[in-house]
Amino acid sequence: MTETRLRFPPSPTGYLHIGGARTALYNWLYAKKTGGKLILRIEDTDTERSTEESIRGILEGLEWLGITYDEGPYFQTDFTADHVAAAERLLEQGLAYRCFCSKDELDAKREAALTAKQNLGYDRTCRHLTPEQVAGKMAAGLPSVVRFKVPDRQGMLGYDDKVLGRIECDYREVDDFVILRSNGKPLYLLCNVVDDIRDRITHIIRGQDHMTNTTRQVLLYEALQAPLPVFAHIPLTLDTKKSKISKRSHGEIVAVHFYRDHGFIPWAFNNFLVLLGWSPGNDQEIFSKEELIEAFTLERINRSSAIFNFRRDDPKFFTDPKAIAINEHYLRTMAIDELAPMVQKELEAAGLWDDSYAGGRRDWFLHTIDLIRDRFHTLKDFTSLGRAYFADDFTVEDKPLQKNVLKFPELTNWLPALADRYAQLAVFDAIETERVSREMAEELDIKPGVLINAMRTVVTGQLAGPSMFEILPVIGRDRVLARIRDIARFFPAS
RNA sequence: GUCCCCAUCGUCUAGUCAGGUCCAGGACACCGGCCUUUCACGCCGGCAACACCGGUUCAAAUCCGGUUGGGGACGCCA
Numbered sequence: 001m002t003e004t005r006l007r008f009p010p011s012p013t014g015y016l017h018i019g020g021a022r023t024a025l026y027n028w029l030y031a032k033k034t035g036g037k038l039i040l041r042i043e044d045t046d047t048e049r050s051t052e053e054s055i056r057g058i059l060e061g062l063e064w065l066g067i068t069y070d071e072g073p074y075f076q077t078d079f080t081a082d083h084v085a086a087a088e089r090l091l092e093q094g095l096a097y098r099c100f101c102s103k104d105e106l107d108a109k110r111e112a113a114l115t116a117k118q119n120l121g122y123d124r125t126c127r128h129l130t131p132e133q134v135a136g137k138m139a140a141g142l143p144s145v146v147r148f149k150v151p152d153r154q155g156m157l158g159y160d161d162k163v164l165g166r167i168e169c170d171y172r173e174v175d176d177f178v179i180l181r182s183n184g185k186p187l188y189l190l191c192n193v194v195d196d197i198r199d200r201i202t203h204i205i206r207g208q209d210h211m212t213n214t215t216r217q218v219l220l221y222e223a224l225q226a227p228l229p230v231f232a233h234i235p236l237t238l239d240t241k242k243s244k245i246s247k248r249s250h251g252e253i254v255a256v257h258f259y260r261d262h263g264f265i266p267w268a269f270n271n272f273l274v275l276l277g278w279s280p281g282n283d284q285e286i287f288s289k290e291e292l293i294e295a296f297t298l299e300r301i302n303r304s305s306a307i308f309n310f311r312r313d314d315p316k317f318f319t320d321p322k323a324i325a326i327n328e329h330y331l332r333t334m335a336i337d338e339l340a341p342m343v344q345k346e347l348e349a350a351g352l353w354d355d356s357y358a359g360g361r362r363d364w365f366l367h368t369i370d371l372i373r374d375r376f377h378t379l380k381d382f383t384s385l386g387r388a389y390f391a392d393d394f395t396v397e398d399k400p401l402q403k404n405v406l407k408f409p410e411l412t413n414w415l416p417a418l419a420d421r422y423a424q425l426a427v428f429d430a431i432e433t434e435r436v437s438r439e440m441a442e443e444l445d446i447k448p449g450v451l452i453n454a455m456r457t458v459v460t461g462q463l464a465g466p467s468m469f470e471i472l473p474v475i476g477r478d479r480v481l482a483r484i485r486d487i488a489r490f491f492p493a494s
Numbered sequence: 495g496u497c498c499c500c501a502u503c504g505u506c507u508a509g510u511c512a513g514g515u516c517c518a519g520g521a522c523a524c525c526g527g528c529c530u531u532u533c534a535c536g537c538c539g540g541c542a543a544c545a546c547c548g549g550u551u552c553a554a555a556u557c558c559g560g561u562u563g564g565g566g567a568c569g570c571c572a
Contacts, residue, residue: 115496464533
């Protein structure tokens, strides 16, 4: 039994987007499941478009997701000699040929075919040049590319796909594709196969947009006399208008770093991504890493494409609602000491972190984030909606201010009076603060909610939150008293 | 234009390979109710889909054919 070897080969022409991330995830899962290896290969043969920054972005994206690789990153350009050697070998064996058609000619033909609604493929003009003709053109210094010579065969060319089943097409449908540019540089179709052979890749999991590439690459494996790996073409992720997701047309919303920067929990995002095109066959949707590796199979990958249901400019659903829901689930159910470091990062970035939260006040810190996480949606909420727990310069939202404070001008007397009673308390805990609040409400003959909601507003700045009496001890007596005594500042001076 | 792939609630999907247990199950979203000091917390309930037409069969979401629709590919990009 040979080891399974998978690869993730991004081209560094932009950031890592969710389609690529999902492909990486599927490869990673399968490698883990089979006890195999995942190889990262940067396919940078398009030197025009490849950038250093993009490579960094891809690496960071994978690291954030927790998708680890066992080998690499390899760089495709480091193996140019291999690629060229393979092309030359094919040329010598008569499995490829030189083509002298100029780019302009080809473009013109393609253009003409397109407008005439004719077939687009290469017309094989140079396929039957005699060795003398080739030599002559070479001697004349004419530039040429090397094309693969698609065999003239009857019957169908095909392969068995792990998710799609048997894929076939007629040999005549396949163009003589270019494997070497006129500048001598090899092209994707060839490089990719040569590298996969060298890296002993056993399984290729990639998007369905590669299906026609696979058909042609099957020919290359044969010509290079290498065994065919297992192919699994996973469905594409489409946008809400059903077109392929791309960096160019969708921007940040499809970038992995967008989710990192919007407070997603990495594993929660993986959990969301895996469900976009795969399901375990039962009702389970939340998986630990171990559970997912165990449950994942190629056979259960969907055949039809999935829509990434993102929204834009919606304060509540700024991306696919299901992604947010899964993130919320993890946010409120994960072990608090696993969550703590993530919250710490957020607080640090917002300048709200205090080292004592990791020392003497660690219990307070853990208890606090445990208390407030139930109503949060992303890690960002700890520093926005939850700012009042960590700082005094929080914003009091207008809605609760109108509804819970400004409607009751007498609160300017009531709350400071309540503060005085709180100051007298022997213990400042949930039971005592509640008792005193209710007592006072009864004396004043008002609903307890008036005092409680007013407190919620001036103490947390928010309309909603955990039980107010759980909150008070967490914020601490001193800060609570200061905040409720200062209620008059919300009323216009009279 | 050619080739390839796909087709179940708004979205992600289960069910299709081994036809009956499916007047189609779950999740998210939405709507309603409950809880309550509040809430985009929690709990309960509801709405909502087999693209269409034929065929096979006692029986079809499931098998076959066609239609329509969608997607992908057709580069000296990857």
